[in-house]
Amino acid sequence: SAGRIVVVGGGFGGATCARALKRADAKLQITLIEPNRTFISCPFSNEVIAGLRDMEAQQFGYDKLAAEGISVVAQAATTIDTQKRSVTAADGEAFGYDRLVLSPGIDFHVEALPGYDDAASEKMPHAWKAGPQTLLLRRQLEAMADGGTVAIAIPANPSRCPPAPYERASLIAHYLKTTKPRSKVLILDAKDAFSQQRLFERAWKELYGDMIERVALSQGGRVTSVDAASKTIVTEFGNYTPDVANVIPPQRAGRIAEIAGAADATGWCPIDPVTFESKLVKDIHVIGDACLGGGIPKSASAASAQGKACAAAIIALLAGRTPEAPRLTGVCYTTVAPGYGFSLAGNYQPKGDIFAEVEGGATSPVDAPRELRTREAAEAEHWFQTITADCFG
Ligand code: FAD
Secondary structure, eight states: OOOEEEEEOOSHHHHHHHHHHHHHOTTSEEEEEOSOSEEEOSTTHHHHHTTSSOGGGGEEESHHHHHTTOEEEOSOEEEEETTTTEEEETTSOEEEOSEEEEOOOEEEOGGGSTTOSHHHHHHSOOOOSSSHHHHHHHHHHHHSOTTOEEEEEEOOSSOSOTTHHHHHHHHHHHHHHHHOTTOEEEEEESOSSOTTHHHHHHHHHHHHTTSEEEEOGGGTOOEEEEETTTTEEEESSOEEOOSEEEEOOOEEEOHHHHHTTOOOTTSSBOEETTTTEESSSTTEEEOGGGBOOBTSOOOHHHHHHHHHHHHHHHHHHHTTOOOOOOOEEEEEEEEEETTEEEEEEEEEEEETTEEEEEEEEEEOOSSOOHHHHHHHHHHHHHHHHHHHHHHHO
């Protein structure tokens, strides 16, 4: 039968794709391979770090997907045989496929940041995959004395959720302002310009005075190595030994994409943006953070939209039809303090080998009454409810 589809990764991209496939054709045999029985959401995890939200609100299970007839396998995929078209899980069980969807998210590019390995992340948490790392960074902030410095090292793009490091800086500043007001947030940035910069800088000035200091790329802000034993961050400009070091390393596609042969020298996966088919391996589709999306930012919104579009393309391909070029929409909300949010909405279409932004997008105005910021903070919460219901039921 030509109806066996395996999805690897049950996050925003994979869970949405699996459900969309099953909904489009109940006869399809859909297997979702995901090691964690509980998914922990990165969106809104900055609120957890700042003490504004409980971790429980970030957690989602797969019961609904199983009830819909998706076979959920609580294992990691470890190898992929692209000739035999088979995925093997950590426990040795093999799953044959007609089409394979990979949505493994990111892994860290450790070679690009000397000194930063798993052991280092226990001292200098990245908190860029939500879970124990999120809580570790929270505990470190709680343990810090008033007057301390929290450094946030931010990598260059492409990386997961470009505005999220600045949202984190904002919400940490909120926590410090309300509990340890003599403290500082130091941003060490491998970029000069960043997403929604004017909105952030306006909000920082308004809400946090000079609490947040940013060293940009051209000022030597790029982190070149770390030393976990002495908690030192080395930049092009000099060394820093902050009280709390949140080091967000450079990233690449989740390791299983590389094992499949779907990642190129950039570390990401080139795709045909109409079908999400890998440019490197047959019968494999890559969605979410792992794919080379071009102009579309790596976000939960994008991953979920790609999951639906990829499902539609697979349905068309199985039926022998030509898939239609998708139009993807994504909206990214940022919260810089409770009741103070802004957003960036975009539309994207295939152009050559990537997605390009097309007309119809919008960014919140820089000059806006406080009611708009309050409304957008509430809309952010609504967005979260909607997208997680879409993915996990
Ligand atoms: P993920 O959601 O990470 O899912 C990948 C899944 O694959 C994981 O469950 C993992 O366990 C699984 N997996 C990996 N390897 C294997 C394997 N070998 N076998 C089986 N399973 C595997 N986006 C927004 O749109 N809005 C926001 O407000 C927002 N805020 C963010 C805040 C922070 C602090 C961060 C870090 C990110 C934020 N994002 C936000 C981005 C968002 O989290 C990601 O873009 C999104 O999760 C990408 O979806 P994905 O499916 O590609 O990967």
